[in-house]
Amino acid sequence: MIRRMSQARERGIPDATVARLPLYLRALNGLAERGTATVSSEDLAVAAGVNSAKLRKDLSHLGSYGTRGVGYDVEYLIYQISRELGLTQDWAVAIVGVGNLGRALANYGGFVSRGFRVAALFDADSAVVGEQLVGMAVDHIDELESVIDKRGVSIVVIATPAAAAQQVADRVIAAGITSILNFAPVVLTVPDGVDVRKVDLSTELQILAFHEQRKADRETGSPIMAEDWAEAMDA
Amino acid sequence: MIRRMSQARERGIPDATVARLPLYLRALNGLAERGTATVSSEDLAVAAGVNSAKLRKDLSHLGSYGTRGVGYDVEYLIYQISRELGLTQDWAVAIVGVGNLGRALANYGGFVSRGFRVAALFDADSAVVGEQLVGMAVDHIDELESVIDKRGVSIVVIATPAAAAQQVADRVIAAGITSILNFAPVVLTVPDGVDVRKVDLSTELQILAFHEQRKADRETGSPIMAEDWAEAMDA
DNA sequence: GTACCTTTGTGAAGCTATGCACAAAGTGCG
DNA sequence: CGCACTTTGTGCATAGCTTCACAAAGGTAC
Numbered sequence: 001m002i003r004r005m006s007q008a009r010e011r012g013i014p015d016a017t018v019a020r021l022p023l024y025l026r027a028l029n030g031l032a033e034r035g036t037a038t039v040s041s042e043d044l045a046v047a048a049g050v051n052s053a054k055l056r057k058d059l060s061h062l063g064s065y066g067t068r069g070v071g072y073d074v075e076y077l078i079y080q081i082s083r084e085l086g087l088t089q090d091w092a093v094a095i096v097g098v099g100n101l102g103r104a105l106a107n108y109g110g111f112v113s114r115g116f117r118v119a120a121l122f123d124a125d126s127a128v129v130g131e132q133l134v135g136m137a138v139d140h141i142d143e144l145e146s147v148i149d150k151r152g153v154s155i156v157v158i159a160t161p162a163a164a165a166q167q168v169a170d171r172v173i174a175a176g177i178t179s180i181l182n183f184a185p186v187v188l189t190v191p192d193g194v195d196v197r198k199v200d201l202s203t204e205l206q207i208l209a210f211h212e213q214r215k216a217d218r219e220t221g222s223p224i225m226a227e228d229w230a231e232a233m234d235a
Numbered sequence: 236m237i238r239r240m241s242q243a244r245e246r247g248i249p250d251a252t253v254a255r256l257p258l259y260l261r262a263l264n265g266l267a268e269r270g271t272a273t274v275s276s277e278d279l280a281v282a283a284g285v286n287s288a289k290l291r292k293d294l295s296h297l298g299s300y301g302t303r304g305v306g307y308d309v310e311y312l313i314y315q316i317s318r319e320l321g322l323t324q325d326w327a328v329a330i331v332g333v334g335n336l337g338r339a340l341a342n343y344g345g346f347v348s349r350g351f352r353v354a355a356l357f358d359a360d361s362a363v364v365g366e367q368l369v370g371m372a373v374d375h376i377d378e379l380e381s382v383i384d385k386r387g388v389s390i391v392v393i394a395t396p397a398a399a400a401q402q403v404a405d406r407v408i409a410a411g412i413t414s415i416l417n418f419a420p421v422v423l424t425v426p427d428g429v430d431v432r433k434v435d436l437s438t439e440l441q442i443l444a445f446h447e448q449r450k451a452d453r454e455t456g457s458p459i460m461a462e463d464w465a466e467a468m469d470a
Numbered sequence: 471g472t473a474c475c476t477t478t479g480t481g482a483a484g485c486t487a488t489g490c491a492c493a494a495a496g497t498g499c500g
Numbered sequence: 501c502g503c504a505c506t507t508t509g510t511g512c513a514t515a516g517c518t519t520c521a522c523a524a525a526g527g528t529a530c
Contacts, residue, residue, distance in 0.1 A: 014516075014517075015516095016516080016517060016518090017517095018442055018445050019438075019442060021441070021445075022435070022437065022438040022441040022442065023422070023438070025441070026420060026421075026422075027422065040476085040477065040478090041477075041478070041479095042477085047422065048422060049422045049424075051518075051519065053480095053518080053519055053520070053521090054517090054518060054519075056477095056478065056479060056480085057479080057480075057517095057518085057519090059478095059479090060478085060479055060480075064478085064479070066477080066478050066479080067477085067478080067525090067526065067527085068476075068477050068478045068479080068524075068525045068526045068527085069475075069476045069477050069478080069525070069526045069527045069528090070476080070477070070478090070526075070527070071476090071477070071478085072478090084445070085441050085442075085444055085445045085448075086444040086445055086447065086448030087441065087444060089448075091440075091444055091447075093440070099339075100335075100338055100339035100342045100343070101339040101343070103335055103339070104334075104335035104336040104338070104339040105436065107335045108335070108336070108436060114437070115441075115444065116437070116440055116444075154447060155440065155443055155444070155447065178447065178450055179443040179444075179446065179447045180443075181436075181439055181440060181443060185261060186261075187258070187261075187262065187282070187283060187284045189284075193450070195443060195446045195447070197439045197442060197443055199434055199436070199439055200257070201340065201343060201416075201434070202257065202349070202351070203254075203257040203258070204416055204432045204434055205326075205328070205351055205390065205416060206256070206257040206260070206320050206322065206350075207253055207254060207257065207320075207432060208390055208414040208415075208416060208430060208432055209320055209321040209322060209326055209350065209351075209390070209414075210253050210256075210319070210320045210321055211414065211430045212321065212326075212389060212390065212413065212414045212430070213320075213321030213324075215413060215428070249486075249487075250486095251486080251487060251488095252487095275506085275507065275508090276507075276508070276509095277507085286488075286489060287489095288488080288489050288490070288491090288509095288510095289487085289488065289489070291507090291508065291509060291510085292487095292488085292489090292509080292510075294508095294509090295508085295509055295510075299508085299509070301507080301508050301509080302495090302496065302497090302507085302508075303494075303495045303496045303497085303506075303507050303508045303509080304495070304496040304497045304498090304505080304506045304507050304508080305496070305497070305506080305507070305508090306506090306507065306508085307508090
């Protein structure tokens with residue numbers, strides 16, 4: 001109990017590294033499909049779009065799986081990263097909210113591909129309940145707790161309107177869920193020990209807009225603005 | 236040209252701060268809707284789920300918009316953050332790929348809300364081209380360059396299958412686009428000066444799975460595994 | 471077996487981000 | 501007007517992340 005971080009770390013893999021492992025995994029899968037047997041950190045780094053020293057340091061946190069002078073065995077590294085990420089087991093995922101986004105997620109191919117399986121779909125709208133989607137009937141939200149329990153769901157994706165998200169989160173947490181992927185544009189309040197990851201379309205657009213604006217300002221060689229004057233005076 | 240970072244910084248706002256501004260903006264909009272006129276950094280930090288010192292430092296990068304002893308004027312701060320993010324102007328967004336995900340994005344309410352407007356939809360499938368969606372006809376991908384130019388599109392969202400994404404990126408970049416939001420599960424290769432942000436559903440799930448696995452390991456008090464033995468021996 | 475080549479794994483340095491703690495600045499009451 | 505109280509803005513210490521640079525380790529050729 002000496003070190004308490006934002007995220008649990010049993011053997012001390014940094015969060016920044018964990019966040020990049022899926023990226024490496026994807027690059028490796030691409031190489032494997034093309035029949036590449038071994039890859040150097042340099043080549044893999046290029047494929048993943050990162051610095052090669054960073055890649056090596058990241059991999060070194062998992063163990064020493066490379067061969068000096070040769071590189072990494074693609075299949076073996078895929079296995080090791082998959083195991084570290086917990087993808088060698090099957091994760092049952094429930095999607096709450098079968099609107100446009102929920103449907104897109106349910107149909108999303110890469111979703112099902114590795115380790116993840118859509119095990120339940122929920123909606124509050126009785127017009128949607130019972131509908132068949134990816135070979136599965138949509139359940140009513142009232143069944144949330146019992147179905148989660150019955151089908152061994154351990155990860156919940158919230159794709160509801162913003163107003164419903166916190167309520168859904170409270171219920172699934174009460175049902176024992178500790179991992180939530182939230183697409184609703186709200187900050188979820190959850191107890192310690194529950195992991196929430198947020199995917200937010202408008203946030204990403206806003207960040208792009210910021211940089212786009214900067215680029216536009218530079219191109220047009222726009223004159224110094226009021227605040228900049230003030231700053232220049234201070235300096 | 237002294238300092239070249241991954242992202243452009245004209246007046247030096249850290250990327251980490253920029254990434255949080257949309258979060259603050261959302262929290263502030265919530266407060267404004269509830270009629271709150273002023274808010275302290277402490278209260279706003281709670282609403283946004285961050286540390287209050289971090290919030291104050293972030294805001295201090297934009298300027299000195301608070302009043303000591305009082306807090307921040309909600310409307311004024313909304314305006315200042317919006318201006319900094321470039322949301323006081325109108326951004327024309329094109330969505331390429333009108334599958335499940337593309338439709339979800341086009342219909343997504345928060346998308347249109349502040350500063351962003353879906354100005355064009357493209358697809359390669361002639362069965363989809365011509366279809367009406369959010370009051371707009373889907374154009375054929377062949378029209379990409381001309382429509383982007385004609386409608387003043389400055390941000391492109393790629394919601395195509397993975398195989399088509401790089402090709403779409405190349406074309407929109409050639410057409411002058413420098414801001415891309417990529418939903419396809421591939422690493423896009425782009426020239427300097429082009430910003431790409433990536434939203435990846437399976438990456439997020441994999442990160443959740445990692446933490447979920449850690450939690451499960453701890454709960455079951457699972458014994459030390461093979462690699463750990465090896466590590467213990469070395470130590 | 472030795473010499474040379476390639477590539478990993480990591481110590482160390484530098485850079486960025488976080489959070490504490492407090493001086494400075496404003497409000498409001500008596 | 502002065503005093504007590506609140507809250508911002510920021511200097512500073514710490515923690516975390518990235519990148520360089522190189523020794524160590526393995527492969528290959530002869």
